[in-house]
Amino acid sequence: MDIDVKTLRTFCEVIRTGSFTGAAHRLGYSQSSVTAQMRALERQAGAPLFHRLPNGVRLTPAGSTVRGYAVQVLGLVGEMEQALRGPEAHPQRLRLGLAPALAYGEQLARISRFGRRLLPGVQLALRVMCTAEIHTALRNGDLDGAFLLTARAPRRSRTPATAGGPDPTSVAGLARARTAVLAERACGTAAQPGRPTEVLVQELEFIPSTSASTRPATPCRQVAVADPDCPSQRWLPEFLRLRAGEPPESLELGSMDGVHATVQGGLGCAMLPSGLARSPYGAGLAPLPGVPRMQWTVSLLAARSREIRDTHREGLATALRLALEHAA
Missing domain, CATH: 1.10.10.10 (Winged helix-like DNA-binding domain superfamily/Winged helix DNA-binding domain)
Structure with missing residues (x-):
């Protein structure tokens, strides 16, 4: 092309x-x-x-x-x-990683726009990276910070109870454990001075979605995921495995836009952030029957270095919060 x-x-x-x-x-x-x-x-x-x-x-x-x-x-x-x-025109440059679950639609443009307003004179270099890659890059000093979903226990959104289904919080245990291991490898223990600081941004709702043309009684045999190590993306395959007794086929696509297009095309189901699952981008989508909505915590992990200061952390967290609000 x-x-x-x-x-x-x-x-x-x-x-x-x-x-x-x-x-x-x-x-x-x-x-x-x-x-x-x-x-x-x-x-x-x-x-x-x-x-x-x-x-x-x-x-x-x-x-x-x-x-x-x-x-x-x-x-x-x-x-x-x-x-x-x-060189004389070069502003301070912050290298930031974003998990695919947060880099959908026009999110990169929104984060960059709000970041410029809140941090004048700072250039944001945004990179979409899988969760495992983000933790490795933070550990190696290749990133100044990153936006991702942390390993905190998710909250179930207020939706009708799932009759006969597994406890969604228990199902998320594997995803939390995996992400916690990645974070520990990247950051070490809390006593280490080089450990990145964590700034909680807000909770983000994810909606289990399928194509509106799919029959409600049809079980989901293929789950599209953007990032196999992200808690929000590991949760649905594990939930369906426990409910059906066998794991669904997992289709790794690397981007939420690819996942969104796959679900719209009737080729599988997925946990989509609310900004993609609702109007106007949610056209042709429907909630996956019998599966609850969930919420995960969005966090900013910021390296302890002279490049990124407290004002940067506050500005970046606010920029992401505004971007998510505009996408909702």
């Missing part, structure tokens, strides 16, 4: 405004130019990226997948442009 940056920026502007007309107005292009760019992008993607509606457009599953990568590409291009301006 040979996709230029201009087309990706137009694509993201169409998503932000919800229409080709709105994107053209914001970018100063003609509507025909925006339409031509999006048609060319769809030809290269090999699938429609938008549902054309009477009052605008809505992303297709393929469009949701392209959106996640487009945000990352544009973020890297922005970093390159900043680096080419010369």
Whole structure:
């Protein structure tokens, strides 16, 4: 595929405004130019990226997948442009990892935007990494901090009881234990001076989701996951294993946008963050019958170094909190 940056920026502007007309107005292009760019992008993607509606457009599953990568590409291009301006223009740079469960939709753009407002003069280098990779990078000094779901016990959301089903908190024990081991390897014991500090951001609800076209009585045989070591992603396969007596097939996709598109396409079920499971991104989705909603704690792990200070920790935690609120 040979996709230029201009087309990706137009694509993201169409998503932000919800229409080709709105994107053209914001970018100063003609509507025909925006339409031509999006048609060319769809030809290269090999699938429609938008549902054309009477009052605008809505992303297709393929469009949701392209959106996640487009945000990352544009973020890297922005970093390159900043680096080419010369050493005198270099702001302080903080390297931050994000677990895939927190990097869905336009989250990277939101976190970057709020971060710039709250931490002027600081450049945020955001990297989407699996939980195990984040802990390794923190231990090796390759990251200044990271946003991820911690190994704290999840809370069950207020939903009807699951008759005959396993206790969801007990089911989460394996996920908590695995994440705790990763954290211990990365940070060592609390007595060690190099241990990253943890800032609790907020709780994030995850909704067990399947395609709305799937029959309610059909058991979920395939679970799509973005990060096999994330508590929110380990929970559903274990819950279904205990309920059915055998493990479901696990499909690792590496991104929540890929997981979201898989579920929308009727190819499996997943624990989706509420921002993806609800309108407008939740079109075509339905709650997985007999499985409770759950909440996990979102935390900022910040390295103890001169690069990241208390004001940085407070600003970063607030930036993520605002981004999650806008996605809800």
